[in-house]
Amino acid sequence: MMSGEKKASNVFANRNYRLVFLGALVSELGALLYSFAVGFYILEISGNNAFLQGLYLALCGVALLLFTPVGGVLGDRFNKAKIMYVCDYIKGGMILLATVLMMILSEPTAHIVILFILGVLGNVVSGIFNPAAGAMLPNIVELQQLQQANAYFSIKSSLESILGVVLAGILYAVLPLNVLFFAVGACFIASGISEMMIRYDHTPSSEPVTIRLAIADMKDGARYLRSQKAILAIMGSVLFINFFIAPVTGNFIPFFIKTDLAGAPTYLFDRFLKPELWSSVFNVCIGVSSLIGAAILSARKQEEKCGIKVARRLCVFSGVMIMLAIGYGCLVSAGVSLNGFLLLFCAGCLALGFLLSFINIPLNTTIQCRVERDKLSKVGSIISVGSQGMIPIASVLAGAVLQTFGSTMLLAACAAGFTISSILLLTNRHVRSL
Numbered sequence: 001m002m003s004g005e006k007k008a009s010n011v012f013a014n015r016n017y018r019l020v021f022l023g024a025l026v027s028e029l030g031a032l033l034y035s036f037a038v039g040f041y042i043l044e045i046s047g048n049n050a051f052l053q054g055l056y057l058a059l060c061g062v063a064l065l066l067f068t069p070v071g072g073v074l075g076d077r078f079n080k081a082k083i084m085y086v087c088d089y090i091k092g093g094m095i096l097l098a099t100v101l102m103m104i105l106s107e108p109t110a111h112i113v114i115l116f117i118l119g120v121l122g123n124v125v126s127g128i129f130n131p132a133a134g135a136m137l138p139n140i141v142e143l144q145q146l147q148q149a150n151a152y153f154s155i156k157s158s159l160e161s162i163l164g165v166v167l168a169g170i171l172y173a174v175l176p177l178n179v180l181f182f183a184v185g186a187c188f189i190a191s192g193i194s195e196m197m198i199r200y201d202h203t204p205s206s207e208p209v210t211i212r213l214a215i216a217d218m219k220d221g222a223r224y225l226r227s228q229k230a231i232l233a234i235m236g237s238v239l240f241i242n243f244f245i246a247p248v249t250g251n252f253i254p255f256f257i258k259t260d261l262a263g264a265p266t267y268l269f270d271r272f273l274k275p276e277l278w279s280s281v282f283n284v285c286i287g288v289s290s291l292i293g294a295a296i297l298s299a300r301k302q303e304e305k306c307g308i309k310v311a312r313r314l315c316v317f318s319g320v321m322i323m324l325a326i327g328y329g330c331l332v333s334a335g336v337s338l339n340g341f342l343l344l345f346c347a348g349c350l351a352l353g354f355l356l357s358f359i360n361i362p363l364n365t366t367i368q369c370r371v372e373r374d375k376l377s378k379v380g381s382i383i384s385v386g387s388q389g390m391i392p393i394a395s396v397l398a399g400a401v402l403q404t405f406g407s408t409m410l411l412a413a414c415a416a417g418f419t420i421s422s423i424l425l426l427t428n429r430h431v432r433s434l
Helices: 015-045 050-077 080-104 108-134 143-174 177-195 211-226 229-261 277-298 307-333 338-370 373-388 391-404 407-426 429-433
Strands: none
Touching (some): 015 050, 015 080, 015 108, 015 229, 050 080, 050 108, 080 108, 108 373, 143 177, 143 338, 229 338, 229 373, 229 391, 229 429, 277 338, 307 407, 391 407
């Protein structure tokens, strides 16, 4: 047994899994509160500067991209639980320190500088944390329980999207920013406490980690991944898919809310919902449908192959994106019905959330089962770098497009790119073997 515990019908019988789940629940809730607040706060204190917001997202993405391979090397050589709790303690401490500095320095420019520095350093830490966390589950649960374990994690994320984003919207509207940030810092520290109690069989590396050894490990992971043609095909498609989907969630939604929605004389449920709370509504729609999809998969038998099914689901995903792009142009840009687009976007989010569960969970499970255990962190970091690599560029370009051409052009470009990427994946012969 990998975790030294008796096999159980439900993965929650595993103490290590419960600790990982609890730590992830608390830290991801903190990360959600933080990202929600920062996205709107930068727009608020910069006079709705979409390019500045895009630059922030890009710099954070570059930091994550550069340090994820480092995290992959460390994750395969050191105790993954220790990496996780040390990173959470560091991130929590940085957020608390930055909050104190923002209380002392009240100028908007100082706040922007602090948030940019915190965003970059926080993503450096995340780059080290993520590969270790991503490779943890196969070390603490049985292989036949991996789909169930991943499905429960997806349910957790969905519940956070439903409850956490609503909570974030309410807290951002009623609490001072420094109080909200103190709560976020406390979340990361609480997560670290939970992760300190994780125990699993780990053989320490006999070699000291040097730059030469780290580079050799990265090359070893890259050589192994090159031999996995189906995973490479998925990774290549996901890279371009992320390039076109990230601007929708990271750039379009906050800009739409701050310009189209906040600038409208009236909108749907304006007596009950401030404009920022509509972001929570969109996330709740994604969360509810993702939860339903994950719940279905948690009760299903784990499939041996999922590649062609995932490719087909991505094509359906692209169809939803086309519908949303056309809807914005016809309803909002043409001045026909802002409320009509709000309803359409909610319906689109419900569809996208359901599809995401049936795309992400089978893919993660298949990769965790197929990749050798001692290479899982390295391979995971390479896949992460590949899939996330274009996002910083996309964030900057999306900010510039929004500032210059507006939302219609951005959504049209994203829908077209997403469709092309999905079709290329569907026609790739290697995907059928995954």
